[in-house]
Amino acid sequence: MDTNNDVLILAIESSCDETAAAVVKNGREVLSNIIFSQIDLHTIYGGVVPEIASRKHIEKINQVIEEALNKAGVTLDDITAVAVTYGSGLVGALLVGVSAAKAISFATGKPLIGVHHIEGHISANFIENKNLEPPFVCLVVSGGHTHLVIVRNYGEYEILGYTRDDAAGEAFDKVARAIGLGYPGGPKIDKLSKEGNADAIKFPRAKVDSSEYDFSFSGLKSAVLNYLNSCEMKNIEVNTADVAASFQKAVIDVLVEHSLAAVRQCGFTKFAIAGGVASNSTLRAVFEQECKKRHIEFFHPSPILCTDNAAMIGAAGYYEYIKGVRSGYDLNAVPNLRLGER
Amino acid sequence: MKILALDSSGLVASAAVIDNGLTIAEYSVNYKKTHSQTLLPMLDEIKKMTELDLSTLDAIAIAAGPGSFTGLRIGSATAKGLALALNIPIIPVPTLDALAYNLYGSDKLICPLMDARRNQVYTGLYEFKDSKLCILEKQCAADIAEISEKINALNRETIFLGDGSTVYVEKLNDLIKVKFTFAPASCNRQRAACVGALGEELFKNGISQTAAEHAPEYLRLSQAERERLG
Numbered sequence: 001m002d003t004n005n006d007v008l009i010l011a012i013e014s015s016c017d018e019t020a021a022a023v024v025k026n027g028r029e030v031l032s033n034i035i036f037s038q039i040d041l042h043t044i045y046g047g048v049v050p051e052i053a054s055r056k057h058i059e060k061i062n063q064v065i066e067e068a069l070n071k072a073g074v075t076l077d078d079i080t081a082v083a084v085t086y087g088s089g090l091v092g093a094l095l096v097g098v099s100a101a102k103a104i105s106f107a108t109g110k111p112l113i114g115v116h117h118i119e120g121h122i123s124a125n126f127i128e129n130k131n132l133e134p135p136f137v138c139l140v141v142s143g144g145h146t147h148l149v150i151v152r153n154y155g156e157y158e159i160l161g162y163t164r165d166d167a168a169g170e171a172f173d174k175v176a177r178a179i180g181l182g183y184p185g186g187p188k189i190d191k192l193s194k195e196g197n198a199d200a201i202k203f204p205r206a207k208v209d210s211s212e213y214d215f216s217f218s219g220l221k222s223a224v225l226n227y228l229n230s231c232e233m234k235n236i237e238v239n240t241a242d243v244a245a246s247f248q249k250a251v252i253d254v255l256v257e258h259s260l261a262a263v264r265q266c267g268f269t270k271f272a273i274a275g276g277v278a279s280n281s282t283l284r285a286v287f288e289q290e291c292k293k294r295h296i297e298f299f300h301p302s303p304i305l306c307t308d309n310a311a312m313i314g315a316a317g318y319y320e321y322i323k324g325v326r327s328g329y330d331l332n333a334v335p336n337l338r339l340g341e342r
Numbered sequence: 343m344k345i346l347a348l349d350s351s352g353l354v355a356s357a358a359v360i361d362n363g364l365t366i367a368e369y370s371v372n373y374k375k376t377h378s379q380t381l382l383p384m385l386d387e388i389k390k391m392t393e394l395d396l397s398t399l400d401a402i403a404i405a406a407g408p409g410s411f412t413g414l415r416i417g418s419a420t421a422k423g424l425a426l427a428l429n430i431p432i433i434p435v436p437t438l439d440a441l442a443y444n445l446y447g448s449d450k451l452i453c454p455l456m457d458a459r460r461n462q463v464y465t466g467l468y469e470f471k472d473s474k475l476c477i478l479e480k481q482c483a484a485d486i487a488e489i490s491e492k493i494n495a496l497n498r499e500t501i502f503l504g505d506g507s508t509v510y511v512e513k514l515n516d517l518i519k520v521k522f523t524f525a526p527a528s529c530n531r532q533r534a535a536c537v538g539a540l541g542e543e544l545f546k547n548g549i550s551q552t553a554a555e556h557a558p559e560y561l562r563l564s565q566a567e568r569e570r571l572g
Binding site: 044045049051052054055057058059061062063065066076091092095096097098099100101102103104106107108328329330331332333 | 376378379380381382383385386396411412415416418419420421422423424426427428553554557558560564565566567570
């Protein structure tokens with residue numbers, strides 16, 4: 001293999017409850033993508049426990065890095081640079097990846113690139129869509145984030161809207177818990193919804209007064225809880241499939257409406273989704289259909305690249321690398337890092 | 343043999359290089375900046391200042407706990423990354439043992455105290471016998487009253503050190519019935535040179551881990567686990 005001009009990024013991601021490492025070639029070719037998911041450890045607590053996540057990260061970090069190198073058939077000598085998620089996320093969790101990445105960069109003399117977690121999610125779209133190039137609008141939806149972003153160029157972002165309270169995925173988790181589905185809520189609601197009537201219950205589509213593109217899901221969550229309470233008071237049996245489907249539709253309606261309004265206003269012809277909730281099958285189907293109607297090209301990563309992973313950090317890290325972005329050994333974890341900030 | 347030693351278990355961030363019984367460099371900072379911002383820049387400074395070729399290192403000694411959970415992980419993740427890249431082993435050094443090692447050769451009872459919050463300390467009891475660090479009470483999380491009782495029962499003059507000895511000075515004055523003193527500024531906090539020197543001894547006695555195996559020894563469950571177990 002002629003590696004003279006190839007840029008190989010070793011990428012590390014530990015911002016929440018997946019310990020992940022990957023080797024990505026030239027930003028778009030994934031040579032390895034190793035994810036250790038801790039989800040089983042957190043299920044009994046009904047959500048991610050930061051201290052437990054951090055402890056697991058430190059136990060697994062070397063194993064996933066070594067596996068990523070082995071699977072890619074490369075050694076650290078072959079690597080061009082090390083990219084790592086340094087925000088946003090859980091500070092204790094981020095620090096494990098950041099500290100390990102800095103140490104590897106220091107020991108090998110390879111450049112270090114701090115990457116924003118959301119930038120990674122957006123860049124996951126570059127991996128399977130070799131022709132996708134900015135500009136486009138991207139909706140990032142996950143357990144921790146709901147961001148509507150204009151991707152002006154590689155590494156250049158403008159946030160159009162974000163959630164004022166709960167993230168979309170967080171609302172899925174909370175509603176799933178309320179109807180007894182347990183954690184993680186997203187996939188469970190997605191599955192149960194298929195058996196329910198999405199028009200059975202009219203839940204509110206929340207708007208944020210001052211901003212056309214911002215989201216709010218806490219009102220919707222409360223409406224679901226109120227509905228469940230009132231059924232209980234009146235001794236009416238709850239059809240959980242109808243609740244799941246109606247709730248999901250309320251979320252998706254708002255996401256679709258805001259996203260497509262943004263694409264129209266920007267005058268772009270491309271739209272992408274990213275993040276854990278982007279795996280939701282109904283969400284994908286609705287976007288597919290609505291984009292087609294409007295002659296908008298619709299992009300989405302496979303589920304494995306929607307979940308937290310390091311390949312996406314490698315893709316984002318590559319574009320930062322070729323722009324000349326380098327981080328110092330004092331790189332710190334920044335839990336509330338804003339997209340586009342350094 | 344050449345050992346790189348790190349300690350970020352408490353408020354102090356410290357890095358040192360020990361080469362065949364000699365400290366080549368030691369850099370300690372006891373300041374409010376996070377270890378994530380200080381530890382690697384300190385190492386980089388040591389590397390430049392001493393023209394250190396990292397490939398000549400034989401092992402990395404790390405204060406492996408107990409201590410601040412986050413502090414321990416910053417040190418451990420740094421050690422694990424270095425050891426992975428350099429393909430060398432990690433020597434896990436018990437934090438309190440290394441802290442006690444500050445007072446090498448003392449004929450007094452040595453009691454390192456680290457503030458563990460919630461009215462507890464991480465502590466242990468040590469003495470030097472025939473130039474060897476001997477453990478009388480293995481490092482643990484304990485109430486200050488508990489460790490005080492043990493010290494009183496041993497009825498020996500004691501030296502305290504560590505940030506816990508500052509935090510609990512009034513309680514110690516109340517509880518300790520034997521003669522006691524506090525170690526001076528030169529040797530009353532974590533120092534990577536102690537981690538390295540003790541680490542070298544441990545390594546010669548066959549104690550080491552692979553970089554992948556190593557994880558901190560917290561001596562405490564997470565709060566969520568404690569609450570779940572009641």
